[in-house]
Amino acid sequence: MDRVFRVCCPAVVAETSTQNARTRRFRFNWVDSFLWFIRISAIIAIVVGLTGTIQNFLDGQGPTVEQWRDLFVSSISTGAMYGLVALGYSMVYGVLGFINFAHGEVFMSGIMVGWIAAMLLFENGLWDANPFISLAIVLLVAMFTSTLIAVLTEKIAYRPLRGSPRLIPLITSIGVSFFLQYAFAGLFGVGLQTYPAPPGILSEDINVFGVPIEGTKLLVIAVAILAMVALWYFVTKTKTGRAMRAVAEDKEIAGLMGINVDRTIVTTFAVGGAMAGVGGLLWALLFRNVQFITGFLPGIKAFTAAVLGGIGNLPGAMLGGVFLGLFEGMGPLLVLDGLGIPAVSQLKDAVAFSALILVLIFRPTGLLGERLGSEDRA
Amino acid sequence: MIDMRRTFRFGLLAGGAMAFLGGIGMIESFNERTLIDPILRMGDLFLYGTLFVIAYIAARGEINILEEPDYRAAETTATGAAVGFVATMVTVVYALLITAVDVVEFFPNMDEAMVESLTFEQGAPIGLALLGLASVIVGAVGGWLVSTADGLKQSISKVVGWVLGFALLEVVVTDIVESRDVSRLIYSPNGGLRLWSVAVIAVLVVYLSRRYSGRLTSFAAEVSNADSKSRLRRGVIAFLVFAAIVLPMLLGGILNELMINVSLFVLMGLGLNIVVGLAGLLDLGYVAFFAVGAYGTAVLTSPLSPTFSPQLNWWVALPIVFVLAAIAGLLVGTPVIRMRGDYLAIVTLGFGEIVRILLLSDWLTPLFGGSQGIRRIPGVDVPFLGEVGGTRPEFFVYLTLIFVLIAGYISYRAQNSRIGRAWAAMREDEDVAEAIGISTVSAKLLAFVTGAIIASFAGALFSAKVGAVFTNSFDVLVSIIILVVVIVGGMGSISGVIVGAFVLIGVLGGPKSPGLLAEFAEFKLLFYGAILVFMMLKRPEGLLPSVRRSRELHQDEMSQDAWLEKGGDFTADDAEGATT
Numbered sequence: 001m002d003r004v005f006r007v008c009c010p011a012v013v014a015e016t017s018t019q020n021a022r023t024r025r026f027r028f029n030w031v032d033s034f035l036w037f038i039r040i041s042a043i044i045a046i047v048v049g050l051t052g053t054i055q056n057f058l059d060g061q062g063p064t065v066e067q068w069r070d071l072f073v074s075s076i077s078t079g080a081m082y083g084l085v086a087l088g089y090s091m092v093y094g095v096l097g098f099i100n101f102a103h104g105e106v107f108m109s110g111i112m113v114g115w116i117a118a119m120l121l122f123e124n125g126l127w128d129a130n131p132f133i134s135l136a137i138v139l140l141v142a143m144f145t146s147t148l149i150a151v152l153t154e155k156i157a158y159r160p161l162r163g164s165p166r167l168i169p170l171i172t173s174i175g176v177s178f179f180l181q182y183a184f185a186g187l188f189g190v191g192l193q194t195y196p197a198p199p200g201i202l203s204e205d206i207n208v209f210g211v212p213i214e215g216t217k218l219l220v221i222a223v224a225i226l227a228m229v230a231l232w233y234f235v236t237k238t239k240t241g242r243a244m245r246a247v248a249e250d251k252e253i254a255g256l257m258g259i260n261v262d263r264t265i266v267t268t269f270a271v272g273g274a275m276a277g278v279g280g281l282l283w284a285l286l287f288r289n290v291q292f293i294t295g296f297l298p299g300i301k302a303f304t305a306a307v308l309g310g311i312g313n314l315p316g317a318m319l320g321g322v323f324l325g326l327f328e329g330m331g332p333l334l335v336l337d338g339l340g341i342p343a344v345s346q347l348k349d350a351v352a353f354s355a356l357i358l359v360l361i362f363r364p365t366g367l368l369g370e371r372l373g374s375e376d377r378a
Numbered sequence: 379m380i381d382m383r384r385t386f387r388f389g390l391l392a393g394g395a396m397a398f399l400g401g402i403g404m405i406e407s408f409n410e411r412t413l414i415d416p417i418l419r420m421g422d423l424f425l426y427g428t429l430f431v432i433a434y435i436a437a438r439g440e441i442n443i444l445e446e447p448d449y450r451a452a453e454t455t456a457t458g459a460a461v462g463f464v465a466t467m468v469t470v471v472y473a474l475l476i477t478a479v480d481v482v483e484f485f486p487n488m489d490e491a492m493v494e495s496l497t498f499e500q501g502a503p504i505g506l507a508l509l510g511l512a513s514v515i516v517g518a519v520g521g522w523l524v525s526t527a528d529g530l531k532q533s534i535s536k537v538v539g540w541v542l543g544f545a546l547l548e549v550v551v552t553d554i555v556e557s558r559d560v561s562r563l564i565y566s567p568n569g570g571l572r573l574w575s576v577a578v579i580a581v582l583v584v585y586l587s588r589r590y591s592g593r594l595t596s597f598a599a600e601v602s603n604a605d606s607k608s609r610l611r612r613g614v615i616a617f618l619v620f621a622a623i624v625l626p627m628l629l630g631g632i633l634n635e636l637m638i639n640v641s642l643f644v645l646m647g648l649g650l651n652i653v654v655g656l657a658g659l660l661d662l663g664y665v666a667f668f669a670v671g672a673y674g675t676a677v678l679t680s681p682l683s684p685t686f687s688p689q690l691n692w693w694v695a696l697p698i699v700f701v702l703a704a705i706a707g708l709l710v711g712t713p714v715i716r717m718r719g720d721y722l723a724i725v726t727l728g729f730g731e732i733v734r735i736l737l738l739s740d741w742l743t744p745l746f747g748g749s750q751g752i753r754r755i756p757g758v759d760v761p762f763l764g765e766v767g768g769t770r771p772e773f774f775v776y777l778t779l780i781f782v783l784i785a786g787y788i789s790y791r792a793q794n795s796r797i798g799r800a801w802a803a804m805r806e807d808e809d810v811a812e813a814i815g816i817s818t819v820s821a822k823l824l825a826f827v828t829g830a831i832i833a834s835f836a837g838a839l840f841s842a843k844v845g846a847v848f849t850n851s852f853d854v855l856v857s858i859i860i861l862v863v864v865i866v867g868g869m870g871s872i873s874g875v876i877v878g879a880f881v882l883i884g885v886l887g888g889p890k891s892p893g894l895l896a897e898f899a900e901f902k903l904l905f906y907g908a909i910l911v912f913m914m915l916k917r918p919e920g921l922l923p924s925v926r927r928s929r930e931l932h933q934d935e936m937s938q939d940a941w942l943e944k945g946g947d948f949t950a951d952d953a954e955g956a957t958t
Contacts, residue, residue, distance in 0.1 A: 174662075307463060
């Protein structure tokens, strides 16, 4: 109790210099020991939960092997989608050093407008006749919309704020996020819009090395990998990509080297938006419905994924997405169920956020560490 | 010479904005409210108001001081009219497209009814012509206003401001007058001002402002320049306190209800102001502390609390709730102590969501009632008055005002104390603050704890007022809205928070409660977003900024050419524009 009091009461802290030195030692010990307490109790909880689940499994209770496998596959495909959205956060953070809260809405806009395209295709019968061409059209529409919204927000809201104190663009992006959400709510109505059912081929299981995987999920994972490879090629091999990395490293010097910084930043937003658009198609394949608030939670989770992988680091964002997908998909059943907590699937989002907090406590630089734009934060 | 391309672009912008307002259904639903009986409806006000503002900005860019005044006026008017014309073209094409192609399946608001509302319910050819005529006239007036003399411009904006104020706040005026017969004199039975009362208001405003404007502005300047200890300043504060004491007696039930909502947000705003405004820690999960206060009170006082139900008196529960909130503050504060800026924001947001999800989950339902919530929370026992709860808003207002006073006093004293200066130093540069011997760890924790306790005031009052707590009162939205209140009012400024809460919660409405303009319900979050972006772009220090904060921000501006031209030319007109 005494320590708590000292921490809370600066009058005591600042009394004399000797006492100051002593209380300082106290204080750091207190915070550090609290953090250690969190770390240790997290590890204990995970270990106990895991043993509980394994015990259950050996007793023949809980999910079967097949169910675990399906859960694993669907977690990875959800994670791949998070990863694609996370790329946008990571790139913008790397270049401008702020969290673009509105990126979740960029993602949502792609799904929303893609829905129109999907419905039109469905009404014309193209959706069932030529499934892959239809999906490609929806993908293009979603990518175009997301890119457009991302570039517009950059031009209208973020560009005038360049160089202002760090919190200002963050707060602006919260405003943009709300504006976009409720603009879409006004335009499309507040109800849930449902995509037409995916073509028959996709709902069948496909054998991959002897393991049956649902077609949709396989497609999601394949598209995510393709998009990631394309982005990787773009960032590392092309001239624009090199310019982007240079701007992330140092805007002024990049400008002196003859790089058009403004255009590079717009490109960053555009590429991030396009990736969110791809993510949007994957969302549509996985969950099939969309609403104006669809972007909010996946947006925050995608940011979590970006932090998990090490923000500013592109492969990290993808990896972080997959890990986050696994955490929130498997974590509740794997750990919390073993602890004897009822109805664990309700706690999915809480697990995702706890993962964020624990990552920042355990390893603030993320899984792969920071490579681009190492801002002060830890 | 008029820059045709620029004018055309502005016209497209205005047309796009008008189409957008129609497309989200705003015009249609706002048109149900009449502002001035036969001639002006609220939807039209927003539709043509947007056009007016854009035409004004377009014309302002055309102004050239080297030219003759007459020519200048003609030029700006022509620019405005051209903007109006282009905007009409866009809107007409849009309306025709909607009539021709059926898009209701995708955009539920883009139907015949919307076209009707755009065209004054006159159908295609006549209505569209009317729309065009109105747009060109509004645009031309907007353009013409740019080149008028300042005095005339001021008079016009004052008259418009007061007339719109009376028209929009019809509910308040009727509620204060408390007699339909008297209010019928001003307002027509269909709602909205009568034409002749508009004339009376206009004449009165012009006359009074001519007569007293000099004195009023000099008085306002004197008050704002007076230092905090002077008699004048104290007099103003005493007057405000007096007004706060008398006002609830004059107001009717609805307005007192609204006052309670506003006060709760003032409370939370004051608490968040300590965390964000003074200490510079962006907390997006602030609602978690509000939830701790509300659920703590509910569990301790309600007889229906599922497992643990001591049924304490509200006043006995209060200190326990404070302790719980302080512990919550420490629990959230400690893990994030080493994080900065954006990371802090996202982690606190995560904490807020975790709290809500846990309260809702089956796991903790035995303790907090899950989605059923906790009902039958008793009101507050007040000597001589008995139990004061949400059913007696005229007394409950005083209770909230007392807590607002306490929170205001805490913030005021903290601001200028040793810890307040430590917060300011930490906000500006954490490393330097650490280097000059400020313990940033304890300063941060203290900010979190103080903020948490003030939020728990609001939580305890909220649960006693509503009589039940449900998890949906505590989602992220609330945190964001409190943040908007603090930012719009002015970060770090106590009076700013109060003004922000009145303007936003009082007029637009809170996350779950309607404000004075109940029509906004559907669109208020759109407005919140737009206001937040606008404030950050144009006036990041808020409506009533704290001196230190605005200096900090302007120092940064000096290096930015884009902001230099704006350079703080914020006038009373703008403030009025924001309140009406």
